[in-house]
Amino acid sequence: MPATPDATREIAALRDQIAVPHRTDRPVLPFGVAAIDDQLCRAGLAIDAIHDVAPASSRLSDDAAATLFVGGLAARLTGVHRRRQALWVLTRSDLYAPGLEQAGLTSDRVFFAEARDDAQALALAEDGVREGALGAVVVEVRRAPMVATRRLQLAAAEGGTPVLMLRRWRRAATCPLGELSAAVTRWRIGSTPSAPLGVPGVGRARWTVDLVRQRGGEPFSLIVEACDDQGRLALPAAARDRAAAPERAVARAA
Amino acid sequence: MPRHQRPPGRELGRRSEAASHPFKGRDATDGATQVAADQSPRHALAPLVLVTTAGQRQIVTAACPAARALGLMPGMAATQARALVPGLDVRPADTEADGAAIYRLALHAVRHWTPGAAPTVDGLLLDLTGAAHLFGGEARFCRRVVAFCRRLGLTARIAVADTLGAAHAVARHASGPVTVVPLGGAAATVAPLPVAALRLTPEAIAAAARFGLDRIGDLLPMPRAPLARRLGLAAVERLDQALGRVAEPIVAIVPFEAPAAERRLLEPIGTAEAIATVIADIVRDLVDALRQRGLGARTVELVATRVDGRDERQVIGMSRATRDGAHLRRMLCQRIERIDPGLGLEVVRLIAIRAEPLAATAIASALAGGDPATDLAVTVDRLAGRIGESALFRVRPVESDVPERAVARAGVLAPGGTWPAWKRPVRLLRRPEVLTNVVALLPDHPPRRFAWRGATHAVVAGDGPERIHGEWWRRDAEIDAIRDYYRVEDEAGARFWLFRRGDGVDPATGDLSWYMHGLFG
Structure with a gap:
């Protein structure tokens, strides 16, 4: 039976709806970097969802990069236009607040909760999210069962508060992103050599940003320059715009 | 003789002059020590008087029984008292502490004796109406209060009368510690008491003395209009209050009751x-x-x-x-x-x-943006209900260059602060970890290679040094101590925060050992 024009239009509208799993009028936080935003299905980080961030390896330097990535996001989520506070749920106390401040998350915008274990950390995060008064909730966990992440995802959608789940490595060989999760996006962050300066010194840090999985979109992988003091990422300058690299990299160390 | 040097009338033999009550301005502990001293005469204390400064002279406001036995009376000049009794213990009167003690006693009275109790400058007013029978009558109640005060180390004098004025007069001028004036007997009881018992102003008392009106009984038959003209209208009102012609309610204190x-x-x-x-x-x-x-x-x-x-x-x-x-x-x-x-x-x-x-507060206008802390309190309570308040904190800056001392925990609702803009790592090791196999040029180059936690790192870029001196005011060991911090990047892109003990020139500043202290992302 041939479809009437009305029915065709209706079906097309329905197809559009299911093509994007979430309503597109929900608020998002754009990264401000076209290369990232264009590849995210909602052109930014969904505010009412949870996002997994894991270090690329069990090395502490990658862990620090992932922490700064999360810190920069939290800084922008609690920034001027939202005027909210961030809750950072810790299980280990090696976070250094002056370093976070240099990613834009100043001490008057974040407060911490020290949890005994992962279960308590997740429960605290859920409490913080359900209240709906926070700008962002960061929770550092080693293990998060699927059920807990789904609860958190529901709470985040209800409270309109983003949850950034910083997953730390438990064993050297097992990536924490191997676990199932209800997160909308899952990121893997690692540190990578910075652009050589023409003079002795360390340049702006660079990270490898892998979007391992996103709901309704394709994974991608990029190298970006680390957060500035407002939490903003940037793309490395194209090769022709860079300063010429010196002959021997080791010479810069001296 | 000028007026301020003239001895009080009481010493001149006029016995009708009021003696203000003797234990005014005495601390409860003073009484206790006095009792103890009386029991052990070998350690008898020196006679004690309390003085206040009025204008340029000091006046005795209270005297202990030993001092009174030696002839010292409240109202005397302190210099005269010192002259009469060598070795006299003279202390300043603490009227504020007296007031506080009386207030505490009033609170006790409200809770245990009668709901109508009010402290005055030098005493306590109790409204016994409808409460005395709970203690077995007025006389038994008074004995009970006297006993209670004795346990506290206080000497109490109590009068029960129809009116406040009469009770006030009788309590201060009757002979025994407890006087219960029969119903309707106020006028007859106060008549033989001195005029000063009526709570008159000093001017009114002086005027009454000038006119030869010594006792309250002298005032009773006098016509009111001339009396008011000579002693003042306030004096007549006091007389009326004592006799019950004018109402004088007790304004009771109300203790705080938790909702x-x-x-x-x-x-x-x-x-x-x-x-x-x-x-x-x-x-x-x-x-x-x-x-x-x-x-x-x-x-x-x-x-x-x-x-x-x-x-x-x-x-x-x-x-x-x-x-x-x-x-x-x-x-x-x-x-x-x-x-x-x-x-x-x-x-x-x-x-x-x-x-x-908690009164109503104005909501900040939407244009200015709401106060984020108002919202936060609810969230904080909810979190604190789960893990306890001590596990919730904000990190505040401390003025210290030593990295591990630059942060401190503060309450969640406390304001934050900022740190200096020197590059700092986001993860700081709890305790610096020693590096091995370090190859570095002295005195101020970052290392070329080092080994940490079993892995060797070849450094390709480095910044530094940032020199941090020990805080000599904290520990002797830090007087000369120096740490030189370097930010280095290895060939894999990991960025570390290292330091070397010592400045590389003077051995007293450190032993040139290298440590890992933190990680940049």
Whole structure:
């Protein structure tokens, strides 16, 4: 039976709806970097969802990069236009607040909760999210069962508060992103050599940003320059715009 | 003789002059030590008087029994008292502490004796109407109060009369410690007392003395108009108050009562749902009570009495005063699982142990943006209800260059601060870890390679040094200590924060060992 024009239009509208799993009028936080935003299905980080961030390896330097990535996001989520506070749920106390401040998350915008274990950390995060008064909730966990992440995802959608789940490595060989999760996006962050300066010194840090999985979109992988003091990422300058690299990299160390 | 040097009339032999009551301005502990001293004459204390400064001279306001036996009287000049008694112990009178002690006594009276009690400058007013029979009559009540005061180390003098004025006069001028004036006998009882007993102003007392009016009885037959002209209208009013012609109510003090709400249950309850329902009810009552008194609760205690008589107590604290019923209910319901109902709960009581004034506040305009801390208090309470207040904190700056000392924990609602803009790592090792196999040029180059946690890192870029001196004012060991911090990047892109002990020139500043202290992302 041939479809009437009305029915065709209706079906097309329905197809559009299911093509994007979430309503597109929900608020998002754009990264401000076209290369990232264009590849995210909602052109930014969904505010009412949870996002997994894991270090690329069990090395502490990658862990620090992932922490700064999360810190920069939290800084922008609690920034001027939202005027909210961030809750950072810790299980280990090696976070250094002056370093976070240099990613834009100043001490008057974040407060911490020290949890005994992962279960308590997740429960605290859920409490913080359900209240709906926070700008962002960061929770550092080693293990998060699927059920807990789904609860958190529901709470985040209800409270309109983003949850950034910083997953730390438990064993050297097992990536924490191997676990199932209800997160909308899952990121893997690692540190990578910075652009050589023409003079002795360390340049702006660079990270490898892998979007391992996103709901309704394709994974991608990029190298970006680390957060500035407002939490903003940037793309490395194209090769022709860079300063010429010196002959021997080791010479810069001296 | 000038007026201020003239001895008081009492010393001149005119016995009718008022003696203000002798223990005015005495501390309770003074009485106790005095009693102890009386019992052991070998360690007899020196006679004690208390003095106040009036203008340029010091006047004795109170004297201990030993001093009174030596002829020292309140009202005397302190210099005269010193001259009469060598070795006299003269101390300044502390009227504020006296007032505080009297106030405490009044609070005790309100709680235990009669609801109508008020402190005065030098005494306590009790309204015994309808309360004396609870103690077996007025006389027994007075003896009981005297005994109570004796246990405190105080000497009490009590008079019970129809009017405040009469009681005031009799208490200070009668012979015994306890006088009960019969009903309607006020006029007859106060008549032989001196005029000063009427709480008159010093000018009125002086005028009365000038006219030869020594006793209250002298005033009674006089026509009121001339009396008012000579002694002042206030004096006539005092006389009327003493005789009961003018009302003089006692303005009783009201002790603070913690707002509370209570439910007595017909049937004992034990299920979580039933307890939640009762909590919702009493929270509503408590919020009403708080609103009526303009208070907000900071600490709330839930006392649930079980059938077997045991009390189950749960205390919750709020980060700021609140009377938000939904918030209180949610926080209390978090604690239901910690209540052991046993065979059932019979009485549930909710008490705002700590309450603070909470008035209406203006909401900041939408243009200016709301105060984020107002929203935060509710969230903080909810989190604190789960892990306790001590596990919630904000990090505040401390003025110290030593990295591990630059941060301190503060309350969540405390303001934050900023650190200097020197590059700092985001992860700081709890304790610096020693590096091995370090290859570095002295005195101020970052290392070329180092080994840490079993891995060798070849450095391709480095920044530094950032020199941080020890805080010599804290420990002797830090007087010369120096750390040179370097930010380095290895060939894999990992960025570290390392330091070397010592400046590389002077051995006293450190042993040139290298440490890992933190990681940049």
